[in-house]
Amino acid sequence: MEESKVAVVQDTIVEMRDAFGQALVELGHDYPQMILLDADLHTSSKATYFKQAFPERFIQVGIAEQNMFGIAAGLVLSGFIAFPSTFAVFASRRALDQIAISICFPNLNVKIPGSYVGLPTSRAGASHNCIEDIAVMRAMPNMRVADAGDNADLRAIMRAAMEVEGPVYFRITRYILPTLFGSDHKFEWGKGHLLKNGEDVTLFGTGLMTGKCIEAADLLEKDGISAEVIHMGSIKPIDRDLIATSVSKTGCAVTAENATVIGGFGAAVAKVLGEECPVPLRRIGVRDRWVDSGGIDELFTHHGMQPSDIAKSAKQVIATKTNTDVL
Amino acid sequence: MQFSADKLAELEEMAYHIRRLSIEMITYAKWGHIGGSVSMAEILSVLYFHSMTINPDDPHWEERDRLVLSKAHGSPALYAALHLRGYYPEEMLYTYCELGGFEGHTDMSRTPGLESSGGPLGMGLSVAVGMALAMRFKEIPRGRVYCILGDGETNEGNVWEAVMSASHYNLDNLIAVIDYNKVMAKGFLWDQMGIEPFGDKWRAFGWDVLEVDGHDIEALVEATHKARWVMLRGKPIVIIAHTVKGRGLEMAEFNYKWHTHAPDPPTADRMLRTLAHNYGRTESGYSHLEEEDQKENFYGGE
Numbered sequence: 001m002e003e004s005k006v007a008v009v010q011d012t013i014v015e016m017r018d019a020f021g022q023a024l025v026e027l028g029h030d031y032p033q034m035i036l037l038d039a040d041l042h043t044s045s046k047a048t049y050f051k052q053a054f055p056e057r058f059i060q061v062g063i064a065e066q067n068m069f070g071i072a073a074g075l076v077l078s079g080f081i082a083f084p085s086t087f088a089v090f091a092s093r094r095a096l097d098q099i100a101i102s103i104c105f106p107n108l109n110v111k112i113p114g115s116y117v118g119l120p121t122s123r124a125g126a127s128h129n130c131i132e133d134i135a136v137m138r139a140m141p142n143m144r145v146a147d148a149g150d151n152a153d154l155r156a157i158m159r160a161a162m163e164v165e166g167p168v169y170f171r172i173t174r175y176i177l178p179t180l181f182g183s184d185h186k187f188e189w190g191k192g193h194l195l196k197n198g199e200d201v202t203l204f205g206t207g208l209m210t211g212k213c214i215e216a217a218d219l220l221e222k223d224g225i226s227a228e229v230i231h232m233g234s235i236k237p238i239d240r241d242l243i244a245t246s247v248s249k250t251g252c253a254v255t256a257e258n259a260t261v262i263g264g265f266g267a268a269v270a271k272v273l274g275e276e277c278p279v280p281l282r283r284i285g286v287r288d289r290w291v292d293s294g295g296i297d298e299l300f301t302h303h304g305m306q307p308s309d310i311a312k313s314a315k316q317v318i319a320t321k322t323n324t325d326v327l
Numbered sequence: 328m329q330f331s332a333d334k335l336a337e338l339e340e341m342a343y344h345i346r347r348l349s350i351e352m353i354t355y356a357k358w359g360h361i362g363g364s365v366s367m368a369e370i371l372s373v374l375y376f377h378s379m380t381i382n383p384d385d386p387h388w389e390e391r392d393r394l395v396l397s398k399a400h401g402s403p404a405l406y407a408a409l410h411l412r413g414y415y416p417e418e419m420l421y422t423y424c425e426l427g428g429f430e431g432h433t434d435m436s437r438t439p440g441l442e443s444s445g446g447p448l449g450m451g452l453s454v455a456v457g458m459a460l461a462m463r464f465k466e467i468p469r470g471r472v473y474c475i476l477g478d479g480e481t482n483e484g485n486v487w488e489a490v491m492s493a494s495h496y497n498l499d500n501l502i503a504v505i506d507y508n509k510v511m512a513k514g515f516l517w518d519q520m521g522i523e524p525f526g527d528k529w530r531a532f533g534w535d536v537l538e539v540d541g542h543d544i545e546a547l548v549e550a551t552h553k554a555r556w557v558m559l560r561g562k563p564i565v566i567i568a569h570t571v572k573g574r575g576l577e578m579a580e581f582n583y584k585w586h587t588h589a590p591d592p593p594t595a596d597r598m599l600r601t602l603a604h605n606y607g608r609t610e611s612g613y614s615h616l617e618e619e620d621q622k623e624n625f626y627g628g629e
Contacts, residue, residue, distance in 0.1 A: 035464075059460065061492060062491075062492070062495075064488035064491070064492065066450075066453065066484070066485040066488055067453045067456070067485060067488035067489050067491075067492055068453075069453070070450055070451075070452075070453020070454045070456070070457065070485070070489065071453050071454070071456050071457035071460065071489075071492070072457060073443070073453070073454045073457060074395075074443075074453065074454040074455060074456060074457020074458040074459075074460070074461065075457040075458075075460060075461050076457075077393075077442065077443060077454070077457070077458060077461075078393075078457070078458050078461030078462070078465070079389075079461070079465075080461060080464070082457075097447050097450070098450055098453070098485070101444065101445060101446055101447050101450065102443075102444070102445070102450055102453070102454055105434070105444050106434070106435050106436060106443070106444040107436070
C-alpha cells in the first residue's frame with residue numbers, strides 16, 4: 001500500500017463551514033442547474049456564500065425542513081440539482097421521511113449537507129449535537145454517506161457528490177480542523193486513504209476523528225507501537241478491500257467517529273471485518289448517550305474521544321490479539 | 328366556457344373506466360385502497376382528459392404539466408388514468424402490487440407518466456411546490472403543477488408548511504385539488520381529526536379557494552378552467568372537491584371499513600356489474616373471475 005503524504009498542520013485560515021460555503025460557490029459556477037435551499041440557517045452553515053454569489057438560485061424556505069426536502073425533490077424532478085442545507089440534526093431527524101421517500105426512494109439528485117456534526121457544535125447542547133446521522137443515513141437505500149477529514153477532503157467530496165447520480169449525505173464540522181491532505185487531494189466513493197503505514201494495529205478514522213487517529217498513532221509510536229492510519233471519508237460505500245488488506249497485516253483495529261458508535265462508521269467497519277476477516281476491534285465514538293453542552297476539548301475528554309483514548313483502545317485491542325495468538 | 332356534450336360524455340366515460348379498472352386491479356392484487364381510488368375518478372378524468380397539457384408520446388417533454396398524487400394510496404385510479412391516456416397498455420395494470428410491477432404506493436421508476444413517488448401522507452404538496460418553482464426558473468409560463476391531496480392527510484403538519492410556502496412564493500402556477508371524501512382509514516374525518524373550517528384555513532394561508540362537487544364533471548371543468556386561466560393573481564389555487572369515499576360501489580360508499588379492503592372476486596363481479604348498469608352500459612363483470620391463483624389473500628380490510 002502506498003502511503004499518502006501526511007501533514008498535520010493547523011490551518012488557521014478557514015473553519016470547515018467556510019470551506020463548505022466556498023465550495024458551494026465553486027460548484028455553483030460549474031453547475032448552472034444547482035439550486036441551494038436554506039431553512040433559516042445560511043449565515044451559520046455558510047451557505048450564505050452561495051446566496052451572495054447566486055441570489056437567483058437560492059431559495060429560503062423558512063424554518064420548515066420537511067417542506068424544504070420535499071421542494072428539493074420537486075426541483076430535482078424538474079432537472080435541477082438541489083442542495084437543501086440545514087443542521088445535521090434537522091436533516092437526519094426532522095425531515096427523515098421526506099428524505100427517505102421523496103428523495104432516496106426515487107434516487108433523486110439531492111445533495112444533503114449536514115452542518116454542525118458531532119461534539120463540537122458550540123454549546124447548543126444535546127438537541128443540536130448530531131450523533132445519529134451516520135447510522136440513519138447509511139441505512140437508506142441509494143444514499144451515499146461521507147464525512148470529511150479536512151477542508152480539501154470536503155471540497156473533493158462535494159465535487160464527487162455532483163458527479164454521481166442520486167442522493168448524497170455529507171457531514172460538515174463547524175470548526176477549524178487540522179490539514180490532512182494537499183490541494184491535489186482526490187476523493188472516490190468507496191475508497192479510503194492510507195495516511196500512515198503501520199504493523200501492529202489499524203486506526204480507521206472518519207471525519208475529524210482521522211486527525212485524532214494520527215495524533216494517537218504518534219502517541220503509540222512513543223511507546224514503540226506501530227499504528228497504521230486509514231481515513232475513510234466515504235462511509236457508504238465503504239472500502240472493503242482497504243479494510244481487509246490492512247487488518248490482514250495488523251491483525252486488529254480501532255475505529256473512530258464523531259458520532260454514536262451504534263449503527264455508524266464503526267458498525268460499518270465491523271460488518272466488513274465480520275464478513276471478510278474477523279479480527280479484534282474497538283470502537284471510539286459516542287456511546288449510547290446524549291451529548292450535552294460543554295467546551296470542545298472538555299466534550300472530547302468526557303466522551304472518551306481524545307487521541308489518548310484511541311491510543312488506549314489500541315493497546316487494549318493489541319493485547320486481545322496477543323491473547324488470541326497464545327490461545 | 329365552451330364545452331360540448333361529446334366532451335362531457337367522454338369525461339364521464341373515463342371516470343367510469345377509472346372506477347372499473349381500479350376495482351379490477353385491486354381485486355386481482357387482493358390488496359389496495361378502493362374507497363380513496365374511486366372517490367377521485369372524476370377529478371382524474373377531468374385533469375387527464377381536459378385540463379392537463381401532456382404528451383404520452385413524449386412523457387418527459389419539458390413544458391408539460393405535472394401531477395403529484397400526494398395521497399399515493401390512490402395509485403390504482405392514477406394508474407388507470409395514465410393507461411387510458413395512452414402511457415401504457417392495459418395489461419400493465421395487472422402488475423399492480425406484483426414484485427417488479429407497479430408499486431402499491433406510487434413509484435415513478437416503474438410507471439410511465441408518473442411524476443413522483445410517494446406513500447407517507449402529507450408530503451406531496453412540497454414536491455409540487457418544488458416543481459412549480461422549477462417551472463418559474465425555467466420560464467414556462469403556460470405550465471401548471473397539479474397536486475391531489477386527501478382530506479385526511481391535511482392533518483399532517485408538512486402540508487401546512489407547503490401551503491404557507493406556496494403563497495409566500497406567489498405560485499399561481501400551482502393548483503391543489505382536495506379529494507374531500509370525509510372518510511379516513513379508521514373512521515370519519517370529524518371523529519378522527521376535524522379539519523373545518525377548511526376553505527378558511529387555505530384562504531388564511533393566502534390561497535384562492537374554489538369549492539365544487541367533486542363528482543360533477545361540469546363543475547370540475549369549470550373550476551379547473553377558472554384555476555388555470557381566470558384566477559391568476561399571484562396566489563396558488565385550491566379546488567376543494569367534495570366527494571364520497573367509495574363512490575359508485577355498493578357497500579363501500581362512505582364506509583371507512585373499505586379504506587383498505589380488496590373485494591373478493593364474486594363481490595368485485597357484482598360491483599362491476601352494478602357499476603356498468605348505473606352508467607347505463609352493457610353489464611360486464613370481473614375479468615379474472617374464472618381464474619384461480621395461489622396468491623396470498625389480503626382481502627381483509629381495516
